[in-house]
Amino acid sequence: MKIALIATEKLPVPAIRGGAIQIYLDSVASVIAANHDVTVISITDPSLPDNQKINGVTYVRFTEDQYIQSIVQHMKTHQYDIVHLCNRPNWILSLVQVAPQTKFVLSVHNEMFAPEKISDAEGKKCIEAVSKIVTVSNYIGETITSRFPSAKSKTKTVYSGVDLNQYQPAWTEEGKILRTEARKELKLENKKIILFVGRLSKVKGPHILLQALPKIAEKEPNAMLVVVGSKWFGDNEVNNYVKHLYTLGAMYKDHVTFIKFVRPHDIPALYAMSDLLVCSSQWQEPLARVHYEAMAAGLPVLTSNRGGNPEVITEGENGSIIYDFDNPDAYVNPIVSLLKSESKRAKMGKNGRKIVETQFSWEHVAVNLLKVYEEARSNS
Template identity: 70%
Template sequence: MKIALISTEKLPVPAIRGGAIQIYLNSVASIIANKHDVTVISIQDTELKDEESKKNVRYVRFPENQYVEMIEQYIQVENFDVVHLCNRPNWIEQLCHAAPQTKFVLSVHNEMFSYEKMTDAEGKRCVQQVSQIVTVSDFIGRTITDRFPEAKNKTKTVYSGVDLHQYQPSWSVVGKETRNNVRGELELQGKKVVLFVGRLSKVKGPHLLLQALPSIIEKHPDVMMVFIGSKWFGDDNLNNYVRHLYTLGAIFENNVTFIKFVRPQNIPQLYAMSDVFVCSSQWQEPLARVHYEAMAAGLPLITSNRGGNPEVIEEGKNGYIIHDFENPQAYAKAINLLLNDSSKRARMGKYGRNKVEKDFSWNRVAENLSQVYEGVVKER
């Protein structure tokens, strides 16, 4: 099959500036390309060529301000069997018009079928025109089918994944060495490290973790809460909210570390140095990919009961779900529970690593997507 994978207009592929969708596309493309002809389309970037081939994958990049129009022209002449468009249902109609013989698969990574983003008529046309809708969680699937019941037969959850080789748990030879090296570099020897990875925005809830710190320090004065992220992907400029976080963190200078934007290839070593991972999202998170990363690194997870996040948590086995998600003390209680017991952390971390090996490798994601592509082509 000849397949095009189309990213959004926000960030380039490969994910040199971050982005869950960009990581997703780049990771599955090279695996699918072992059997099929694969092209990845994204926006231009000063650090990337406009066109190149790597690992049997062709990368084509168009200007951001002409992105959709250039995609239209490109798929008109390339005659793809399948076009997999990420997260832009409102583009489906014009792309289908440009390539009427092509089968379209839409992957939905956020609440793109909400009333704020499309009318009933637009949603119905999109559902009618696509051959398949794949979603990153059951939660996102329900946001589509609850509004458009006619989409139920076309909608399927295909969970995202993680590179199992990049993320090494602390009990592995590589993971242990990485853990010791990074802790040495960051002067974290002897610390109990609680990790947050994500944008420093109010909807991600990092302020709640800072507010929880006094109750954690009281029982674990050797705790270090590490925040990795900036206000936006690749943007280390400060806004009022980030300044507020820094001010709060300064109160606990011996227990808080902020690390600004980290390129995706350097993220795994920061998981390896940690003991507990926390996702404190306050918004209806589709299902943050940091959960897969933390499991792959052998960390127990604490996550909020928001959106799709709880779907990968088996309560008490690989993590804990915070139902009182706006309450700093709920996070403090769960963090203290894990910091109290190293054997519990190890047991839950190993369960999570086994789970991600079984269900959430990129090979599994690519296999699931390939089955979707093959299924829609057979419909002809």
């Protein structure tokens, strides 16, 4: 098959500046390209050429200000069997018009079919025009099918994935080295590390964890919250909310460490050095990438009961779900319980690693997507 994967206009592929969609596309493209002709389309970046081929994948990049217009022109001169468009249902009709023989697969990573983002008429037309819709969680699928029942027969959950080689649990030789070096570099050798990775925004809830910190530290004096992230990918500017986090953190400076934006390449060491991950999302999160990364690194995961997050966590098996998610006190006992029990952490961490090995490698994601592409082709 000749396949085009189209990223949003936000960030380039490969994911040199982060981005869940960009990581997703780049990772599945190289697997699918082993047996198919794959082109990835994304925005330009000063550090990348406009056209290149890496590992059998053709990368085509257009400027952000003319992005959709450039893709339409590209489609006029390049014939694809499948076009997999990410997160932009409003672009579908423009693309279908210039490539009526192509089968379109729309992958939805956020609530793109919410009333404020797409009208009833636009939503119906988009659903009619696509052959398949893949969503990153059942939660996101339900946000589409509850409003547009006609999408049910076309919609399927294909969970995202993780590079199993990139994330090494602390019980492996490589993981042990990463853990020791990262802890030494950050002067956290004797700490029990609670990891938060994400944008520093209110919807991600890092302030909730900082508010929980005094009670956690009281019960576990070696507790250290490591907050990794910035207000936006690659942007370390301090806005009012980030300033508020730093002010809160300054009150408990022996128990919190802030690390600004980290390139994806350097993230695995931070997971390896940690003891557990907390995802404190306050919004209806589609299903945060950090769940897959933490499980791959052999960490138990505590996650808020928001959106798709709980779909990959089984209570007591690979982590816990926080139902009273906006209450700092609700995080205290689950965190302390894990920090105090190495055996519990090890059991959950090993279960999590096994889950990603059997369900969430990029190879699994690619196989699941190829099944969808084949179904799209066979449906007239």
